[in-house]
Amino acid sequence: MAMPPAMPSKPSATVPDDIVELEVGAIAAGGGCVARGPDGRVVFVRHSLPGERVRARVTSETTSFLRADAIEVLVPSDDRVDPVCPHAGPGRCGGCDFQHVSLGAQRRLKEDLVAEQLARVGGVDLRVEVEDVGGAPGGLGWRTRVGFAVDSEGVVGFHRHRSHSLEPVASCPIATDAVNAAAVGSIQWPGARQLEVFASPDGGTPVVLVETGKRRLDGLPELEVGLVWKGRTLRSPDHVVVEVLGNRFEVHAGVFWQVHPRAVEVLTRAVLDGLGPRPGERAADLYAGAGLFTVALARAVGPTGVVTAVERSGPAVADLKRNSVGLAQVEVIRADVRPGLVANRIGRPDLVVLDPARSGAGREVLEALCGLDPAPRRMAYVSCEPAPFARDLKILLAAGWRLGSLRAFDLFPMTEHVELVGILERPDR
Numbered sequence: 001m002a003m004p005p006a007m008p009s010k011p012s013a014t015v016p017d018d019i020v021e022l023e024v025g026a027i028a029a030g031g032g033c034v035a036r037g038p039d040g041r042v043v044f045v046r047h048s049l050p051g052e053r054v055r056a057r058v059t060s061e062t063t064s065f066l067r068a069d070a071i072e073v074l075v076p077s078d079d080r081v082d083p084v085c086p087h088a089g090p091g092r093c094g095g096c097d098f099q100h101v102s103l104g105a106q107r108r109l110k111e112d113l114v115a116e117q118l119a120r121v122g123g124v125d126l127r128v129e130v131e132d133v134g135g136a137p138g139g140l141g142w143r144t145r146v147g148f149a150v151d152s153e154g155v156v157g158f159h160r161h162r163s164h165s166l167e168p169v170a171s172c173p174i175a176t177d178a179v180n181a182a183a184v185g186s187i188q189w190p191g192a193r194q195l196e197v198f199a200s201p202d203g204g205t206p207v208v209l210v211e212t213g214k215r216r217l218d219g220l221p222e223l224e225v226g227l228v229w230k231g232r233t234l235r236s237p238d239h240v241v242v243e244v245l246g247n248r249f250e251v252h253a254g255v256f257w258q259v260h261p262r263a264v265e266v267l268t269r270a271v272l273d274g275l276g277p278r279p280g281e282r283a284a285d286l287y288a289g290a291g292l293f294t295v296a297l298a299r300a301v302g303p304t305g306v307v308t309a310v311e312r313s314g315p316a317v318a319d320l321k322r323n324s325v326g327l328a329q330v331e332v333i334r335a336d337v338r339p340g341l342v343a344n345r346i347g348r349p350d351l352v353v354l355d356p357a358r359s360g361a362g363r364e365v366l367e368a369l370c371g372l373d374p375a376p377r378r379m380a381y382v383s384c385e386p387a388p389f390a391r392d393l394k395i396l397l398a399a400g401w402r403l404g405s406l407r408a409f410d411l412f413p414m415t416e417h418v419e420l421v422g423i424l425e426r427p428d429r
């Protein structure tokens, strides 16, 4: 009896730990490139580059996509380089997405990512150059502030990608020499959960902020560092000092400060150039941190102007007040930036700086700003996250604002991150 023809077999589902061969396509937000897996699902492939053919190990799955690590490169991209960091690679430190990418190609990939988010989320067709800011030869030695994880034995390291397991690390190639010289990985920290090392690019003793699950640390480590624990200074110093364009800033452990040594000057110049503050104008610096833009704006508008700085964190407000001593035109408000505050407490500013946390300012705050009458002359939106920036830009454009300029800076070499400064203008002012 004749047998029926065999049914064409459906490709079986790919599951974690499978090894698959993939043709790699465009970069995607999140540090991987996009490929199509054998079962038809999208695969986000870390440690790969557009145009490569790789063997990859599947690391996780959802119903709609897979994640994988390229473990062997069958056809390499011309942009591929050997990672400088011994901790980079599949299953290792989760910190740097681009250790295997030449610096020029890193910037092109970031340009692709920004253009993609602007188009898809913001509805804006624009490609901007990601500018090299200098100060990090080979993309290394730039992190003035590094957060380390600590395991239950007190060993210091970084979390592996999407994992709680620890890659022990004695020294990090993207950190500054001063951060590495603090040598927090040379000893164990029983009882600590996280450490943050902060070292001024201008010199001085680094400060280590310790987060611990215990009430006390088991003794003070014999390192040449200041130590802060639960807001208490165990050993001085508890802050670093940084000079920016002739202004002196004190920044305490735990208070936000830009991590790249060139960032503070580059961003201050970009904001001032974009806003063009005039003597006597009123400005609002929303999400002001330790006052980086507040002080620069205060000098620019002069004693006849006003700068209203809004910041929610108590320690940041203390630094902000200290950093703006002698500038009577600065008014500091410790509060959340909310629609009611924008409508009622910042006056009618000519200029606004928005430098929110990663999640962006959001619709309600932006609608309150758009409701100010008269409208500000210009706004500067500073962001380290293209997707929320693009979402917020769309809201501002819909309300009649125009994107006067957009600049992108490579403030985070070896990672997919990029800093944006958008200048928004009202055509009617």
Ligand SMILES: C[S@@+](CC[C@H](N)C(=O)[O-])C[C@H]1O[C@@H](n2cnc3c(N)ncnc32)[C@H](O)[C@@H]1O
Pocket: 256, 257, 258, 287, 288, 289, 290, 291, 292, 293, 310, 311, 312, 313, 316, 335, 336, 337, 338, 355, 356, 357
């Ligand atoms: C990205 S930092 C910018 C700080 C400053 N512009 C700088 O460059 O150093 C954002 C700051 O906003 C503060 N912040 C975050 N959400 C806030 C909110 N809803 N209201 C007020 N401040 C907020 C944080 O404490 C942080 O200091």
